[in-house]
Amino acid sequence: xxxxxxxxxxxxxxxxVVNHFSDNxxxxxxxxxxxxxxxxxxxxxxxxxxxxxxxxLRFTELKKKIEGISQRMLTVxxxxxxxxxxxxxxxxPQIPPRVEYALTPLxxxxxxxxxxxxxxxxxxxxxxxxxxxxFKLN
Amino acid sequence: xxxxxxxxxxxxxxxxVVNHFSDNxxxxxxxxxxxxxxxxxxxxxxxxxxxxxxxxLRFTELKKKIEGISQRMLTVxxxxxxxxxxxxxxxxPQIPPRVEYALTPLxxxxxxxxxxxxxxxxxxxxxxxxxxxxFKLN
DNA sequence: GTTTTGAGTTACTAAAAGTAACTAATATAT
DNA sequence: ATATATTAGTTACTTTTAGTAACTCAAAAC
Numbered sequence: 001x002x003x004x005x006x007x008x009x010x011x012x013x014x015x016x017v018v019n020h021f022s023d024n025x026x027x028x029x030x031x032x033x034x035x036x037x038x039x040x041x042x043x044x045x046x047x048x049x050x051x052x053x054x055x056x057l058r059f060t061e062l063k064k065k066i067e068g069i070s071q072r073m074l075t076v077x078x079x080x081x082x083x084x085x086x087x088x089x090x091x092x093p094q095i096p097p098r099v100e101y102a103l104t105p106l107x108x109x110x111x112x113x114x115x116x117x118x119x120x121x122x123x124x125x126x127x128x129x130x131x132x133x134x135f136k137l138n
Numbered sequence: 139x140x141x142x143x144x145x146x147x148x149x150x151x152x153x154x155v156v157n158h159f160s161d162n163x164x165x166x167x168x169x170x171x172x173x174x175x176x177x178x179x180x181x182x183x184x185x186x187x188x189x190x191x192x193x194x195l196r197f198t199e200l201k202k203k204i205e206g207i208s209q210r211m212l213t214v215x216x217x218x219x220x221x222x223x224x225x226x227x228x229x230x231p232q233i234p235p236r237v238e239y240a241l242t243p244l245x246x247x248x249x250x251x252x253x254x255x256x257x258x259x260x261x262x263x264x265x266x267x268x269x270x271x272x273f274k275l276n
Numbered sequence: 277g278t279t280t281t282g283a284g285t286t287a288c289t290a291a292a293a294g295t296a297a298c299t300a301a302t303a304t305a306t
Numbered sequence: 307a308t309a310t311a312t313t314a315g316t317t318a319c320t321t322t323t324a325g326t327a328a329c330t331c332a333a334a335a336c
Contacts, residue, residue: 035259085269121173131223234313
């Protein structure tokens with residue numbers, strides 16, 4: 001990053017992010033950190049991946065797809081995703097209830113990122129498991 | 139764990155605990171999920187981003203860069219990253235101690251993924267904040 | 277009139293994260 | 307000779323978050 005006469009140079013996205021993380025600024029003052037912390041959550045990532053594979057899913061369908069999630073954590077996760085604008089929640093006034101969850105355009109743009117990370121995990125898990133074996137022997 | 143000058147590092151309690159939980163890892167779960175859960179962690183992502191910026195960093199340097207992290211969480215995070223083969227831990231037998239952390243090739247391939255996610259967060263944070271405002275009004 | 281259904285709540289327990297003080301071993305300063 | 311600074315952690319403790327299981331609502335089917 002080059003600075004001339006007290007003026008900051010135009011930054012590309014990578015430099016902006018790097019800048020955010022290198023600054024000694026409280027977490028609450030860094031919006032990138034804020035958003036990243038919301039995304040970097042186990043159940044959030046799973047919910048987004050599941051919704052990315054289907055057009056829309058009901059609560060119970062999601063619960064079946066996200067192995068190991070509790071009803072409470074699914075509710076909490078979906079509420080947060082809705083709050084952040086990643087997911088829409090459509091309630092059909094029926095008994096028993098029918099609630100459909102679907103990704104927003106913003107959510108769909110995030111899917112690409114998380115799918116990429118998921119694919120990375122799939123491609124590299126063997127090496128991770130080997131590393132764990134090696135670590136155990138020390 | 140890499141040790142120079144043929145010196146053997148001693149395992150502290152935290153390291154033993156990490157080992158113990160590694161052995162009791164739920165292997166019945168999907169291995170991709172296993173790896174994804176390890177990566178999708180706030181401090182893990184910050185540590186990888188910091189190490190991706192620099193060639194190598196000492197413990198205290200990392201602590202300064204990862205705003206808000208406690209010494210305990212930095213230790214736990216770095217041990218897990220080491221266990222999974224994402225970082226190397228090089229101990230120089232000096233007093234006061236000198237320990238250098240650096241990404242492995244596996245860790246460097248992960249940096250690209252996490253940087254991409256960070257960039258997404260940077261580009262889309264405004265829309266997320268707008269969504270939160272809209273949600274509050276309901 | 278009891279059971280079933282879907283999408284949650286609620287109350288409770290277990291686990292993880294955060295906080296602050298403490299340690300080791302030596303070099304340097306007082 | 308004693309005190310202080312240094313680095314990379316640990317330990318004990320508190321708070322926050324996640325997980326578990328039972329409960330709810332309202333109608334429709336049995």
